[in-house]
Amino acid sequence: MSRPTGGKLKIARWNLAGFREIRLSQPVADLVTEAAKQASAELGEGYVYSARPGRERYRALVFAQGAEAIRHERKHQALLRYATAHGFKLTTKEK
Template identity: 30%
Template sequence: MARIKWRRKAFQEARRSPETQAAINDLASRGATAAGKGYMWDAQQGRTRYRAIIFADTMRAKRDLLKNNTLVKTLNGMSVRVSGRG
């Protein structure tokens, strides 16, 4: 049986690549738009990977988020895995 040798450097490069950043930015932008007025997004390069966050920016959006769980429903509708891990 053949052994697989994983190249960690290749995974790091993939997680930081411009193509990955563009895909993450696109998903975050579409998610914030789909969630509705008052939802914003931001992205940044972390220590190991590029990441984005969608958040309720206005009081109306924050109330909507608490009452309707808007982001989870929106992202699940987009077939995006929702994780509580930071």
């Protein structure tokens, strides 16, 4: 049980199952899907999105589909520019 210490609340134990339940909830899925839908609309024709539940959280991807959109992406880096302009956290997989 948590109890106040010096005017601050001390968390004794995080409810990780509760966080997972929230991350997989329908309201969060709707927010993630709407953000991906808006991004693909703002990026223009040829940029599409895909959204689905993952093991730990709901996920969405926005990507260029079709030769013209792929060429546009390579030339203008529209996805990277959109992400940085909208404050997205960018990560890469390191091996």
